[in-house]
Amino acid sequence: MAQRVYQVWKGKNKFLLKGRLIFGPDASSLIVTLMLILIPVIIFCTFVARNLIKEFAAQTAGYAVYLVAIIFTIQVLVLLLLTSARDPGIVPRSPHPPEDVSGYDSSASVEVGGAQSLQLPRTKEVFVNGLPVRIKYCETCMIYRPPRCSHCSVCDNCVERFDHHCPWVGQCIGKRNYRCFFLFVSSSALLCVFVFSMSALYMKFLINDYGTVWEAVKVSPASMVLMGYCFVLFWFVGGLTGFHTYLITTNQTTYENFRYRAQNSINVYDRGCGNNFAEVFCRRRESSKINFHGLENEELSKPPKGSIPAMPIGNPDETRRVKVEHSLEMGNDLLNISQWHDSQEAADIRTRATGG
Known part of the structure; x- marks a missing residue:
């Protein structure tokens, strides 16, 4: 009986739904990422957004805060799933x-372990x-890797337009999921700004009611914890957003930036800021080169x-x-x-x- 491609795949990926969802070998780190997103949002909705509804009792602004927080969170989680559960651009093995x-002498060989191996x-x-x-x-x-392709040592796959392997999403970031990765990071940064701002606003209301910061903190310690948490986390996701914005404007990948930065060589892929942005955000996403759900024999014959x-x-x-x-x-x-x-x-x- 023929096996599915995902069942015989030589990479280190993990599959769900019979190969329709593909993760990296460190997919368990997604649990940590989910907790870092969901727990603060639950605390915010329970101890801050609910009380802001009372502060804006005569208006609907309090409910809007609640709704925006939920929509923002759903957006971040969907982008996280699209980034981590999608083929990043894996190149089929030969x-x-x-x-x-071209230029290869087929008569050249080297002896390895007593057997002749083509060099x-x-x-x-x-x-x-x-x-x-x-x-x-x-x-x-x-295979000879296409330009901008690199082999990920974590997933054990060659990935087109390889950017890096992200342990926070448990997946390689490459040609097919880079857009979602950038939107995930930037949306997370905006979520941090929103939660920090609303928590600070609630603290201001409490200070006006109780007179001192200390009394306000005793009434709502969750607000101060959320402000501190979002301030620290924003330096990470906000910094990543800024760095990848720079990479997009110059049409670089993280791998290329760190490896070739000191060489001062010409970037052959840079086509101008506008075209570089259009390449990432406007170009149609290519279909996967591998049907992991398909039968092994069918994939090899196509x-x-x-x-x-x-x-x-x-x-x-x-x-x-x-x-x-x-x-x-x-x-x-x-x-x-x-x-x-x-x-x-x-x-x-x-x-x-x-x-x-």
Whole structure:
């Protein structure tokens, strides 16, 4: 009987609903994240928002505070689920090393444990927007990683546009869930600001009623605890929001920023602030390259999505083209598709620059 892909997947992911939900191996950390969100909100609604209804007895503002807190919390939880339970952009593994490699001497081999093993080049050079970019061969997934792809040591998968592995959501942050991750972090920061502001407002009402801060704190210690908690937490989620806003404006990932910061090299992916924002927030989310719920045999027999007949690779001055057949290995298909896409973008940019 054929097995489902999620049942035989070699990564360290955890699956629910027969592969429809995919988590990282540290998905249990989600419990901590949920508690950090839900417990303060429950305290706020019980000891602050309910009393603000009394303070605004002649108005509906008190109920609005209650409603906004609940809506904000639901939004944060939904974004958390979409970030942590979604395929971040995992690249399919290849069942064996690529055989058709440009510039590769198939006769070269190295003896490993008494057996002959083909020695593949560690890196290849592709062009992105007319500039050379080196991509690496992944020995675990047995593919040449597409540009901006990296192998996550926690999940044991190659992930497209890999940003980082976030232990707070128990998932890699990559091409398919980065938008939801940013919205989750920024919404959490706004929730902190809202709870802090409303708690401070309630404290002001109590100070006016009882005359001193100490008396107000004795009446509502929960308000002071929430203010302190939100103040500390805002430095974390607010700082993350600011940092990732900077990354979006410059079209970088966390991985690229920390690894290549000291090199002062040109960012070949930066297309201007407006286009960079549009790329993250306006571009349609691509479908997953792997159907984890599907049957293993069906997935292996299907050709990669978006395969094309031919495309240029390597130096643009060279006239050689590599023909991509349906029988090519999965790793080479992914690489060639990525190269074709990048070369098309480069051609579009040059056409616009010349006014054509």
